[in-house]
Amino acid sequence: MQTPNSTHTSLDKGLQDLDQVVIRFAGDSGDGMQLTGDQFTRTTALMGNDIATFPDFPAEIRAPAGTLPGVSAFQLRFSSYDIHTPGDAPDVLVAMNPAALKVHLKELKKDGILLLNTASFSPLDLKKAKYEKDPRNDDSLSGFRVIEVDLEARTREALAHLTLDVRAKDRCKNMYALGILYWMFHRDMEPTIKAMAQKFGKKPELVEANVAAMKAGYAYAETTEVFQTAYRVAPAPMKPGTYRNIMGNQALCLGLVAAGQKSGLKLFLGSYPITPASDILHQLSSYKHLGVVTFQAEDEIAAVASAIGASYSGCLGITSTSGPGMALKAEAIGLAVMAELPLVVLNVQRAGPSTGMPTKTQQADLLQAICGRNGESPVCVIAASTPADAFEVGYEAVRIAVNHMVPVIVLSDGYIANGSEPWLLPDVDKLPAIPVTFAAEGTPGAKFMPYERNPETLARPWARPGTKGLVHRIGGIEKQDVTGNICYDADNHQHMVDTRAQKVANISNGLPPIETVGPRTGDLLVLGWGSTRGAITAATLRLQEEGHKISCACLRYLNPLPNDLGALMRGFKRVVLPEMNKGQLTMLLRAKFLIDVQCFSQVNGQPFKTHEIQQYLKQSLAGLREARR
């Protein structure tokens, strides 16, 4: 909360202008923290700030109320300028119970504001939160601006006039807290009032209760002495256009649907639920009116298999999953490689290995995507880097798959999937065309050649069953080029292995130049892929401000790699690559370019913090100067 500059509100309480604020809501799974954060986010987005969010769910399984594993949090950051991450340490922490306090206090900034719900500080509550004694009575809270409110009591008061039972009323206490924050940060309550009306439309008394609680909180903050100043964050200068706040999984789905409509292909999703990919299945299932077919299969193998069947039949086959499910799909993806059919495989990565930590994020499935099949089995691999970017990536995946008749693996992760940011809506008419040409009806007598290739892309024809004169047989056994007949000939096998590899390599010919933040030469190049983009960009910009010769680039295309990557890397004295794995892309780049790429590895289930990357880069730059002496 930098650069305060005092003015005055109507109620002559202080009003400070800030250029950015990081708020974290933390409470019990049952306290509605995700919803509260979501409301604050929507309102703030509508008010024209740039914003980024990071929900941090508890482990899949529901933990008992009030316990540490049960704590659910939602962090959001909004600003009057262009930001790239939901921020590191919060300026404001809302803690709904001792457990939330215990888990999140350590991250609150020095002098940060702590809004603490005092309703649940009974010895039992403290015990559940593993507090020996009440943190309010030792110096645990010193150094913070603590605001204690008994949200339960206050909310009950505020709703005294309503006939709802107490439990229902207590469930509104998050709205009371939201009201307080709305006043503190000068937010408009209207959007939330509308939202409540929509959400509880069928239960008017709930609408009333939630709105009343929020207004009461707002009034409380406005009137009591406890709150001396409110804060204002001016709208951010954003590219003109129409915006919408969007989460990664949503954007991915929209990208696929847009591609379906542009290409004229029917979408078929074969999927099996798994955290954090399930929402893709849920959302596409709600698009029946758009002709999207979704099939919840018996397992991940059947899911990808059905998608392959759909592509074979002339639709666009898609399958969505996360790490463990990805492992199960390997054999079938190999079949798609052999059959040379389009296929889009979505892997929303989570922390592994094995079941790992399903609700935590990670980028450790890259090598699995590229190398995780038997034999030489090349596929295209691309990655989404932000929630909004997922739209373009989903769209691009379809384009590549049908244009090159090849499986495309899209890597996202839990951080992108559930994070959100404002999205400048594209002009649908300006979306790149996705031309699809199916093999035309065969002429009687003439035998159809299923592996006769497009000389440029090496793609084979897409022959839809049901088309006259195109009957043919394909399969997973090695086949003769052109005819597709089973063939064990040594030279043919070598030829087909090389051809399948070349076909994928050819994808890089059509790619745009790599976008960099900063000049294309200098001291230090920071490369990244996927969800590390925000933190990398933010850190790089700060160091550029400090005058360092540093640039960064986030790669969307991981296999094949962009043609201009080698040249770009050689334009810098050193290349650094932060990854949420033990150096997977780093290994690929070192092997291909024999450049001593340095991996900054973090594998703890958490996204990188900007300052961590910044610090690492600073040291690296210092090292370079050392070297020069």
Add this chain to the structure above:
Amino acid sequence: MQTPNSTHTSLDKGLQDLDQVVIRFAGDSGDGMQLTGDQFTRTTALMGNDIATFPDFPAEIRAPAGTLPGVSAFQLRFSSYDIHTPGDAPDVLVAMNPAALKVHLKELKKDGILLLNTASFSPLDLKKAKYEKDPRNDDSLSGFRVIEVDLEARTREALAHLTLDVRAKDRCKNMYALGILYWMFHRDMEPTIKAMAQKFGKKPELVEANVAAMKAGYAYAETTEVFQTAYRVAPAPMKPGTYRNIMGNQALCLGLVAAGQKSGLKLFLGSYPITPASDILHQLSSYKHLGVVTFQAEDEIAAVASAIGASYSGCLGITSTSGPGMALKAEAIGLAVMAELPLVVLNVQRAGPSTGMPTKTQQADLLQAICGRNGESPVCVIAASTPADAFEVGYEAVRIAVNHMVPVIVLSDGYIANGSEPWLLPDVDKLPAIPVTFAAEGTPGAKFMPYERNPETLARPWARPGTKGLVHRIGGIEKQDVTGNICYDADNHQHMVDTRAQKVANISNGLPPIETVGPRTGDLLVLGWGSTRGAITAATLRLQEEGHKISCACLRYLNPLPNDLGALMRGFKRVVLPEMNKGQLTMLLRAKFLIDVQCFSQVNGQPFKTHEIQQYLKQSLAGLREARR
């Protein structure tokens, strides 16, 4: 067939001494070529020659008699000196029908001997073999020493006195051919006579028929004018000891059984049939008297899962498969990584991707073994390099798995699995000990800590269910070190990811120095892994004889890599790595050492030929000299 030096046989026909001969038997699947080759091999081994064999089966499915896809071949090479491969082009080709001739003639050495069965050259036979006209009537056969014999007619004559039906008699024609070759190469018929007695013990008339046919063939060669000279290949100087001819799958099984007995662990194999790994299941199933438990599972997932269960229960869990099955096991292997249980996974590689060419060989599953799972999922990967070597590798896999409580993936391939060579039997008492210590009974009250590690190896204790006081829970979700309780803490996850990686890295501490053929410094280092060893060694030796500064080394340990590998590579001006894939180990080495390792890639389902590698290396050496100028 170099260095002829004439002497005389009793029957004053010429007798020439040779130092090595390559023979290829080729015929219809039904012609018993594998058996014929096998008999020649056993006899020759018993006569003290060094020998190497390479069976080349037709595609899995049975093709109609007389057609090209139906041709089955068996190549063997025997010598009076130490050899490393079954040879490239044959000196002698036995062709039982036109199809066999069509497929294999192109490989016969110039001036080579062609023993051609003329029984089946009807127009239909020729058509099946896709011959427009009879190759005997054009110059197809010119340049070879052709010996035409109507094996069918001759065999029927020879067996005229027997009551067998004609079809049974015709099935003996391969023995007639064998008899001819036994005379030509001065082989002893006794071992085969014994073998027939064993094989057809229950059917004396078949024993008699087969033996009679062989003897007739021998006599025919001895008496007719057609054969002017016989050849003799003196025994090879071999390390003293007891030998046995062995195939790769056999040796692997014996290595595992030996390890089981030395460690006192009960072996449990969970497997699902797949070419070319099925024989491992078959052989271990025949070891019930040794206490080996084999379980033919419903699929590869159940196979590896049951093996994990067996290891969990205190036995040694093993699973065997080939590429496509390997892909299916990925998720479960990840569980073993998390549970930190010993597990041995055997992948007898075949030509991929997908179903590929099941009967052909390849080395393209290395990256799948190392990187083919979700998350950071480190396992140990080692490879067998010859049929006999598979014994040691199987043994070593068990040692590492139990000593480090880690899954070990063993890579073999179709060439090793079905190839054979003489094996110097080890002294069972001198086999390295495999100490196994299970966690001892717990003391009442004291809670057992399933992840309390051995400080040196970082291995966790192996706690056998059924042991008092050891009850505990483990699983695939991330866990707290020491206690094993479910834990989502960020620092703990980083710690566990690092620990699992370090545990595998520690394996390299106990490894012997890399064995090289030739000095440890020089111009060119040829690295290899797996079944390319023979061809690489042979090529290197020849170039050393030509005076080049070249050495080679074949790596058994692929993950972790040996500690002395970097130093070894830096001792040479250039490093070359022939692989039957598109450069998988090459990529790992380039990434790790930033050395410009050159891959000599061949992916055609066939093993490398010595001369191909030799030629490539020659050019590489020439390139080096160029560079020096």
Add this chain to the structure above:
Amino acid sequence: MSTLDQPVMQKKDYKTDQEVRWCPGCGDYSILNAVQGAFAKLGKQLHETVIISGIGCSSRFPYYMETFGFHTIHGRAPAIATGVKVSNPALDVWVVTGDGDSMSIGGNHFIHALRRNVGLKILLFNNRIYGLTKGQPSPTSEHGKITKSSPLGTVDYPFSPIALALGAGGTFIARGVDVFGPHLENVITKASSHAGTALVEIYQNCNIFNDGAFKGFTDKEVRDESILYLEHGKPLLFGAQKDKGIRFDNNFQPMIVSGSSLGSAFVWDETAVNVAPAMALATMSETEFPVPVGVFRRREKPTYETAIQNQIAAAQQKKKESLRDLLRAGEIWDVK
């Protein structure tokens, strides 16, 4: 399916230019012949038919049929075929699989296809052995079978594919035999006309690795006395003179009746709601009772693919949304 303006198909029209590569004498040849016969009778158009197989000798089938064919991976054919049928219900989709392919590695996809009642016609070539991998026991191999991987005999018990399919809720379940050509052709024809999932288990002799597996009741000499032909609406009679029958006692226990009590033979209703009778027949001991062939069960039930298509059609009726509107769904705001 085939409309007037389309050519009338002859059996030979279904043959491909690939030479058939099963062992001489393999039962697969007669099945191929029966399928081509049935297809010709039904006048199936080549381009409207898709045959999807897994891996196994049997699964080479598509290469020998002049239709669209996809030889996929081991056990997954039903899942792939489901994707084909659901995304394009107009196609006539057949699955060819073996007893290992469908009962072992593919067991899960098999029961789920039956559960969902997807419009697939599944031909299960049951030779009670793994042919392609050269002779290991399959889940339908008899208890105690001696093979390379079970030198002392298998210790597990076989599935009855029919019983398993009944337990999974299959709507068309039938059995044929490779050597009963016309009967098999007939069963396949019936399967073809069933809307939902149709399973035809076909006893097939593997003369290389499991020769004579079924001769005990399929050989000419014994056939009449040991095969029970299921005929809808007719009593369960067998024997050359149809002089024996099957009735069930109060505990559903089957028993062989003859002579005067022949009238008590159970009258077969392949459309019965209740699966119990079919289950009783499917689990009769092969040695003590005749082996039933024909249709065990045939029930009309809405198919998976039509239900999906209907949902989509209805949804499209109810709500029209342009791509532009879709992207603008939810709260949006303008930045000038």
Add this chain to the structure above:
Amino acid sequence: MSTLDQPVMQKKDYKTDQEVRWCPGCGDYSILNAVQGAFAKLGKQLHETVIISGIGCSSRFPYYMETFGFHTIHGRAPAIATGVKVSNPALDVWVVTGDGDSMSIGGNHFIHALRRNVGLKILLFNNRIYGLTKGQPSPTSEHGKITKSSPLGTVDYPFSPIALALGAGGTFIARGVDVFGPHLENVITKASSHAGTALVEIYQNCNIFNDGAFKGFTDKEVRDESILYLEHGKPLLFGAQKDKGIRFDNNFQPMIVSGSSLGSAFVWDETAVNVAPAMALATMSETEFPVPVGVFRRREKPTYETAIQNQIAAAQQKKKESLRDLLRAGEIWDVK
């Protein structure tokens, strides 16, 4: 199992130090309680018992039992447990799984465990929903179920786990209900004493994502009239006054009888050779008929693991071979 010198176990002895993390009100709590009760009655020794689970809310079960526990991967528990039981038959091996874990991704391992008759006790927590992944339909969810992934209702039909198990050849098949504590405890006890694979389907309420899935027939008010307690050797009677019964007509069609014809009620034999009666009960409509709970089938049959052990024991009797001799098998020769 437990011998004299071993301590007598109390229910509490099976509790672990891990706090139970199911949603308040989840049916899993009562199942945990019933299992601990049954184990105490059976006096199971902690260290002799292994509980293996897959993934799902239900599969967290092992963490709450003070025995050996292995929380594995989704759907594979029966396969892993098979490895444990076959390699160490002395252990008492239990599998805890959900309807998604066992019927969906794990369907194949489920039917194969039943086919082989491996000595596993399988507790299938059937809440007819995917709990852990927050509410998608499972293969046991009713047709037309509306969920996040089926906003217009599912179009597939549910499995009956009991029917599927019967089709797969299961030897012990039973059903219990989370809220019928003592009955459930009793069923679990019976399962425990069965030598082969024992399946207990347990109706379990997921009060978060599928609340009240079974209340239609398990609620106190309706229970008596809508639950049919299967009792070996007793007629199939139900109702508070046991005044109604189930009989089967000649086509095995179940029908409700009462009053004078109550005597015609079918007498239940859980050990019947023939699976047809059990199948008839397993497939009765939940809405038209009472819902059967208790033991559907119980047949003695040699188990997979004992058969294997016997083969090994016999082989070891017949042939002794030292490692040295093994390596020297086949032709060997000496080089001096």
